[in-house]
Amino acid sequence: MTYSIEGWQEPxxxxxxxxxxxxxxDFLKFCGGLAAVFAAGTTVFGPVTKAHADDPTDTPTAGxxxxxxxxxxxxxxxxxxxxxxxxxxxxxxxxxxTTVEDVVxxxxxLNYQEVIMAPSGEAAEKVxxxxxxxxxxxxxxxxxxxxxxxxxCVIGGKTSEQILxxxxxxxxxxxxxxxxxVWGSVxxxxxxxxxxxxxxxxxxxKPVINVAGCPPIGEVITATVAYILTHGxxxxxxxxxxxxxxxxxxxxxxxxxxxxxxxxQYVRTFDDDAARNGWCLYQVGCKGPSTFAACPIIQxxxxxxxxxxxxxxxxxxxxxxxxxxxxxxxxxLPNVPGLGVEATATKIxxxxxxxxxxxxxxxxxxxxxxxxxxKEREKEAEAMAAFGDEEGWIVADQADQLVDEPVDExxxxxxxxxxx
Amino acid sequence: xxxxxxxxxxxxxxxxxxxxxxxxxxxxxxxxxxxTQFRGLEALVANRDPRDVWAFLQRICGVCTTTHxxxxxxxxxxxxxxxVPPQALLIRDLVMGSAGVxxxxxxxxxxxxxxxxxxxxxxxxxxxxxxxxARAIGSTWKGNTLERMTAVSETIKTILAxxxxxxxxxxxxxxxxxxxxxxxxxxxxxxYLDALEFQRxxxxxxxVFGGKNPHPNFLVGGMACTIDPNRSESINHVQIAEIxxxxxxxxxxxxxxxxxxxxxxxxxxxxxxxxxxxxxxxxAVGMLGAAYGGDPNESPAINPMMEVTPGVIFDDDFDTxxxxxASKITESVASAWFKYSKxxxxxxxxxxxxxxxxxxxxxYTWLADRTxxxxxxxxxxxxxxxxxxxxxxxxxxxxxxxxxxxxxxxAAAEQYGITLKQMNSTGGRTLARAVECxxxxxxxxxxxxxxxxxxxxxxxxxxxxxxxxxxxxxxKAADGYSLIEVARGTLGHWVKIKNRKVSHYQxxxxxxxxxxxxxxxxxxxxxxxxxxxxxxxxxxxxEQPLEVIRTIHSFDPCMSCAVHVLDPQGxxxxxxxx
Numbered sequence: 001m002t003y004s005i006e007g008w009q010e011p012x013x014x015x016x017x018x019x020x021x022x023x024x025x026d027f028l029k030f031c032g033g034l035a036a037v038f039a040a041g042t043t044v045f046g047p048v049t050k051a052h053a054d055d056p057t058d059t060p061t062a063g064x065x066x067x068x069x070x071x072x073x074x075x076x077x078x079x080x081x082x083x084x085x086x087x088x089x090x091x092x093x094x095x096x097x098t099t100v101e102d103v104v105x106x107x108x109x110l111n112y113q114e115v116i117m118a119p120s121g122e123a124a125e126k127v128x129x130x131x132x133x134x135x136x137x138x139x140x141x142x143x144x145x146x147x148x149x150x151x152x153c154v155i156g157g158k159t160s161e162q163i164l165x166x167x168x169x170x171x172x173x174x175x176x177x178x179x180x181x182v183w184g185s186v187x188x189x190x191x192x193x194x195x196x197x198x199x200x201x202x203x204x205x206k207p208v209i210n211v212a213g214c215p216p217i218g219e220v221i222t223a224t225v226a227y228i229l230t231h232g233x234x235x236x237x238x239x240x241x242x243x244x245x246x247x248x249x250x251x252x253x254x255x256x257x258x259x260x261x262x263x264x265q266y267v268r269t270f271d272d273d274a275a276r277n278g279w280c281l282y283q284v285g286c287k288g289p290s291t292f293a294a295c296p297i298i299q300x301x302x303x304x305x306x307x308x309x310x311x312x313x314x315x316x317x318x319x320x321x322x323x324x325x326x327x328x329x330x331x332x333l334p335n336v337p338g339l340g341v342e343a344t345a346t347k348i349x350x351x352x353x354x355x356x357x358x359x360x361x362x363x364x365x366x367x368x369x370x371x372x373x374x375k376e377r378e379k380e381a382e383a384m385a386a387f388g389d390e391e392g393w394i395v396a397d398q399a400d401q402l403v404d405e406p407v408d409e410x411x412x413x414x415x416x417x418x419x420x
Numbered sequence: 421x422x423x424x425x426x427x428x429x430x431x432x433x434x435x436x437x438x439x440x441x442x443x444x445x446x447x448x449x450x451x452x453x454x455x456t457q458f459r460g461l462e463a464l465v466a467n468r469d470p471r472d473v474w475a476f477l478q479r480i481c482g483v484c485t486t487t488h489x490x491x492x493x494x495x496x497x498x499x500x501x502x503x504v505p506p507q508a509l510l511i512r513d514l515v516m517g518s519a520g521v522x523x524x525x526x527x528x529x530x531x532x533x534x535x536x537x538x539x540x541x542x543x544x545x546x547x548x549x550x551x552x553x554a555r556a557i558g559s560t561w562k563g564n565t566l567e568r569m570t571a572v573s574e575t576i577k578t579i580l581a582x583x584x585x586x587x588x589x590x591x592x593x594x595x596x597x598x599x600x601x602x603x604x605x606x607x608x609x610x611x612y613l614d615a616l617e618f619q620r621x622x623x624x625x626x627x628v629f630g631g632k633n634p635h636p637n638f639l640v641g642g643m644a645c646t647i648d649p650n651r652s653e654s655i656n657h658v659q660i661a662e663i664x665x666x667x668x669x670x671x672x673x674x675x676x677x678x679x680x681x682x683x684x685x686x687x688x689x690x691x692x693x694x695x696x697x698x699x700x701x702x703x704a705v706g707m708l709g710a711a712y713g714g715d716p717n718e719s720p721a722i723n724p725m726m727e728v729t730p731g732v733i734f735d736d737d738f739d740t741x742x743x744x745x746a747s748k749i750t751e752s753v754a755s756a757w758f759k760y761s762k763x764x765x766x767x768x769x770x771x772x773x774x775x776x777x778x779x780x781x782x783x784y785t786w787l788a789d790r791t792x793x794x795x796x797x798x799x800x801x802x803x804x805x806x807x808x809x810x811x812x813x814x815x816x817x818x819x820x821x822x823x824x825x826x827x828x829x830x831a832a833a834e835q836y837g838i839t840l841k842q843m844n845s846t847g848g849r850t851l852a853r854a855v856e857c858x859x860x861x862x863x864x865x866x867x868x869x870x871x872x873x874x875x876x877x878x879x880x881x882x883x884x885x886x887x888x889x890x891x892x893x894x895x896k897a898a899d900g901y902s903l904i905e906v907a908r909g910t911l912g913h914w915v916k917i918k919n920r921k922v923s924h925y926q927x928x929x930x931x932x933x934x935x936x937x938x939x940x941x942x943x944x945x946x947x948x949x950x951x952x953x954x955x956x957x958x959x960x961x962x963e964q965p966l967e968v969i970r971t972i973h974s975f976d977p978c979m980s981c982a983v984h985v986l987d988p989q990g991x992x993x994x995x996x997x998x
Contacts, residue, residue: 074584083459085980086434087482087634093526094620094633109584114431118534118591120969121427127590145459149781152795154456155436156428159782186461186479193460215482215634270639271884276646278653300632304624310631312644315475317635323476328469 075229076136078128078167079113082160083153083187083196084142088178088215089115094301095218107229108137125156129166137228138171140164143184144202145194152194161202168203173228176200176241177221179214179317186214189323200241209234210241214317217298220246240320242292251288251314254296257281275311285330287316422449424786425962428456430972432531434483435979437935439968440788441951443959448968451944451951452788453935455796455983458757458775467921469891470496471640477913477927478635481981485634486519486626487906488981490711491913491927493640498713498900499917500640502888507880508642510872511629513709514663515636516906517864518625520708521670523907524810524857525622525678527976529615532850535970536685537608538598539588543576545569545602550610553603559680561673563614564607572610592964599688608685611677618673625666628659642884649876660873667865674861682854683832686847693838695957696846696971698950699805702812703910703933705730705744707822708860710905716744725863728817728825730903732801736841741819746903746912749928752798755791755937764940765800768914768926795983798936798945799928807946808909808933809975811843811852817859824862828855846950849974891920899924908976909933931982934975947975 081089111117111131117124142160145152150159168174176199179185184196200208211224224243227235235243252258260266260280267275267284282289291314295306307314315329316322421444428438438454461480465473474492481488490512497504547569554564579585592598600608623633629645630636637644648654686692705716707725716730730744750765759776760766778792787793798805806812817825818840832851833840842848887893899916909930916924936945944952950971951957958967 074582076584081436083457085479085482087479087485090482090485090634093530093616094623096620109586109589111584111586111589113587114429115434116530117431117587117589118539119589120429120431121965122963123590123592124429124431148777151777151779151782152458152460153436154782154784157426157438157783157785162783186464186476187459189464189476191463193463194458196459214479217632269884269886269889270644271642271646271882271886275644276648276651276654276881278651295632301624301627302620304627305631307631307637310627310629310637310645312631312637312639315637323464327472329472329475330469 074107074109075172076131076134077108077110077113077139077225078131078136078171079110079139080141080160080163080167081114082140082142082155082164082181083145083194084178084180084185086115086141088141088181088221089113091215091218092221093218095222096302108225111136132167132170135170135172137173137175137225138167139175139177139225140167140181140199141178143180143188143196143198145187145196147193147195152196164199164202168206171206173209173234174199174203174206175209175211175221175224177211177224178216179212179322182210182212182241183320186323189321207234208241209237209243212240212242212247212318213293214322216318217246217295217300219298220294238292242318246294246298247292247318249292249294249297251291251293251295251308254294255288255308256296257308270311281308281311281313283332284313285328285332286313287319287322287326287329287333288314289333290326291316291319293318423962424788425959425965426786427965427968428454430969430977432534432969432973433977433979434481435977435982437972437977437979438787439947439951439972440786440793441959441962441965441968443962444955446958446960447955448951448957448959449955450788451948452793453796453937453945453947454787454794455935455979456794457979458795458983459980460775465922465925467923469920470499470915470917470922471889473915473922473925474638474640478638480927480929481978482634483978484519484523484906484908484981486516486630486636486638487904487911488913488927489636489638490516491902491904491906491911492915493638494711494713494902494904495900495913495915496640496917497888498902499898499915500888500894500900501898502641502885504642504885505880505882507647507872507875508883510868510875511643511645511647511883512638512711513868514864514872515626515629516711516904517709517860517868518622518667518670519633520907521674521857521861521864522619522622524853524860525615525674526619527853527907527973528678528682528850529612531976532970532973533608533612533685534591535966535973536598536689537600537612538593538605539576539591539609540580540593541598541600541602542605542609543573543580543602545573545606547573547606549603550606553601554607554680557680557684559607559676559684561611561614561677561680563610563677569606569610572613573606576606576609592966595961595964595966597960597966600685604684604688608681611681614673614677618670622666622670625663628655628663639884641886641889642882645883646881647876647883648881654881660876663869667861667869671861671865674857679854679858682851683835686851687836689847690836690838692847692850692970693836693842693845695967696849696950696974697844697953697956698946699807699944700734700736700844701801701804701806702733702815703744703801703806703808704728704813704816704905705903705910706905707813707817707863708810708856708905708907709863712903714900714902715746716903725817725822725859728813728820728822731816731820732806733812733815733819734804736844738815738819738840741816746901748802749912750800750803751928751932752800752936752939754798754940754942756794756797757792758797765803768912768928771926794937796932796936796979798939799933800939803939803941805936805939805943805945805949806933807844808930809849809853809907810856811849812909813905814852814855815840815843822859824859825855828858846971846974853976894920906930908978908981929978929981931975931978935977935979935982947972947977950975 112128144161150161153160176182181199183198188196257280265279267279267281299306316326422442425441430437436457438456440452442450474489477492478489550569626633626636646654649656707728731741750767752765757777759774760772897918901914903912912928914926934946
């Protein structure tokens with residue numbers, strides 16, 4: 001609390017900061033934090049200064065970011081919440097921990113955001129449509145229910161589909177934030193009773209940045225906005241529209257427990273000795289090998305911990321259809337029905353997981369990149385086996401073998417499907 | 421002649437709520453509470469692995485993000501006979517307690533405060549006067565410095581001068597019923613910003629045990645995090661020290677900032693102890709964090725305040741507490757866009773969720789001329805609408821003579837010169853939330869956390885019952901339920917398991933109790949009743965419905981929760997559009 005949030009009075013952020021008594025040094029410190037977030041992925045930030053123009057793989061320094069951010073003017077933002085749970089806004093509230101981060105909040109004029117805005121009703125509607133009449137950045141939480149004329153999500157008497165289309169018209173950038181806005185999430189899981197879809201299923205004439213996750217990490221949401229302000233354009237994304245700066249790494253590849261996977265050291269059941277020693281959660285269902293996210297790198301709630309760090313398998317919440325594709329959550333990944341991913345990984349520890357990687361199409365490039373290192377691991381695996389540490393190489397237990405009593409075959413066991 | 425008014429969206433709540441009103445001579449004569457979002461999660465959990473269901477239902481709400489998950493694992497554990505180790509239960513208490521305290525603080529400052537606090541007026545305050553005001557109301561918060569107040573004043577002035585007002589755009593700043601003096605407004609604005617920092621810090625208790633927040637991870641049978649004072653990869657004294665620090669900070673914030681602010685602000689708006697009088701019946705199974713697997717009258721409480729046992733109060737009679745009987749709960753769909761196969765209300769165990777939308781095709785302008793107008797069912801206890809939440813719990817605790825609650829409530833009543841009965845009001849609900857926040861943080865600091873640390877010291881590091889983890893260890897058919905007191909009231913989850921999959925699931929949620937519509941007898945639910953009960957509720961300027969927002973916010977609506985009444989039959993939704 002050394003200085004206040006400063007509102008926007010001078011033309012540029014740099015001048016506003018100066019006016020507010022924020023030193024160049026403090027601002028650089030803050031930008032250093034952003035740089036760490038951007039660098040969380042690998043080499044995707046791209047050149048922002050001449051010094052880096054020759055090397056597209058370089059990541060920006062705090063100084064680069066400060067230069068660009070400092071010159072920005074203040075954009076208006078409309079932040080819609082459609083069919084969703086408010087978890088994404090809560091995640092943004094948790095983002096960061098310094099008062100300088102609050103300065104970034106004042107980078108924007110957040111004119112419409114239902115959870116925190118002052119007015120309700122007509123006055124709120126007026127703010128919305130006044131802002132939509134001009135250029136603005138559009139952030140969307142939540143899915144659009146398309147069934148039955150949109151009756152399942154109506155705000156101010158209008159369907160969420162109509163509001164989204166109205167809001168997209170003059171949007172300079174569109175961010176779909178959270179699993180609901182990206183693909184529909186839990187309500188779009190089988191049987192998707194309201195036929196919920198993500199933003200890019202409705203808005204097809206403009207690019208949509210998909211900030212995936214249920215919810216995404218607060219800092220990742222903030223950094224996506226900061227990226228746009230810094231570059232004046234959207235961040236580079238993967239085939240699913242996810243910003244590479246936060247989604248180019250598989251959790252499995254940046255997991256601090258990876259060495260236990262490679263060494264065949266697995267948690268067999270929760271709270272066993274292996275769990276207390278922080279061994280690999282693959283055998284209790286971790287979806288890290290199929291999930292692209294920066295959780296192990298950025299972590300959650302001001303770097304306090306992250307799901308695997310707190311002993312629970314990753315449930316893969318940054319991946320499409322994870323409620324259907326990755327369930328049962330506690331089943332070993334290759335046994336996940338219909339996944340078709342890493343099916344050869346029943347002999348894990350041999351590096352085949354990495355070789356097979358994920359998503360034949362979407363992540364083909366990444367898969368290829370991993371291929372070589374996979375072969376390296378194979379050699380390591382053989383070396384480890386020579387030390388007699390063989391137990392982990394073979395995953396004998398298939399999840400369905402755990403159920404050894406016959407079940408009633410007459411029941412329909414399709415998830416979400418009704419019993420007649 | 422009654423004038424119709426619509427307020428949609430109601431902002432600074434969770435989810436989508438529309439209020440329709442009729443007024444005469446600036447008083448509300450009738451009101452309708454309308455939930456306008458439906459996600460149909462009821463169809464999704466059928467035939468899933470019961471151990472997975474917490475993760476689906478947690479996504480009902482990202483604000484009360486721990487509660488549905490804990491309710492779900494507790495119900496499943498009750499069904500399969502899992503015995504959760506005491507340390508794991510204490511961890512859940514810590515997670516839910518810290519999230520509850522955080523939730524109440526966010527509600528007061530970030531969802532409710534702008535109903536009472538005028539940001540434009542704050543810009544006119546002398547920062548020194550704000551420091552003095554804080555001192556005068558007994559706020560010893562460390563942020564009450566001249567430097568801080570000056571900085572916040574400068575911030576507000578700059579934002580107002582820029583013409584880009586961000587979240588303050590379109591606020592009712594010229595409304596005549598903003599009554600705080602400029603210095604009080606400035607102090608409250610500073611505390612609003614401090615509370616943002618507070619909530620970020622406090623929630624890390626969730627992250628230590630659940631890995632993230634929102635939507636921390638839970639586990640049927642215990643917790644997935646491990647605890648061991650002698651291992652670096654388990655939660656040990658490094659985290660214990662951090663948690664102690666965060667709890668101490670939370671205690672400081674609640675006692676030196678939130679409580680004095682809430683008392684002072686409600687003191688200025690004392691007439692709100694006569695406004696917003698709602699249904700005179702209350703239901704609670706304990707204080708915030710009370711959790712029961714199975715019948716609360718039979719099962720041992722997992723209850724931070726054991727002496728506040730489940731109970732029901734009727735007709736504002738705080739001298740008589742009736743035994744809580746889950747069998748007396750029913751739900752009506754008389755005003756909701758659902759239909760039952762038979763007339764009347766149904767108990768939860770026989771409930772049905774079949775969509776029957778009879779409303780207009782959007783865009784629409786008025787819903788209340790139709791019998792059905794909401795996606796929320798209307799729960800009833802003994803056919804009566806019940807208030808649930810902090811007010812219900814505090815009044816139950818008072819009636820149960822919980823010493824600390826009696827002490828705080830009596831002191832407040834004396835300060836305001838109000839009777840106990842006047843707690844049934846907009847001011848009463850807001851005050852009760854603060855009272856509960858105080859007793860909750862005291863409980864966490866003085867009892868729950870020390871008990872957990874004591875266990876750790878004694879070598880009790882078990883956090884998971886592995887004996888009931890594998891589905892083959894379960895009976896072929898099982899059912900169970902949970903009842904839990906969460907930030908907004910009483911939450912119940914009911915589960916039936918057949919062939920190791922979920923065959924039936926149902927939840928009854930706090931905001932359904934408070935925010936539903938009329939029942940088949942035409943009796944209003946608590947939101948509606950609070951606005952229209954005695955044709956006394958003011959609404960001076962319908963274009964700036966400040967008074968209505970105050971009363972609705974006093975319930976802390978969570979509308980995504982409200983519309984998730986789950987179908988016990990696991991039926992796929994049948995939709996009939998008429």
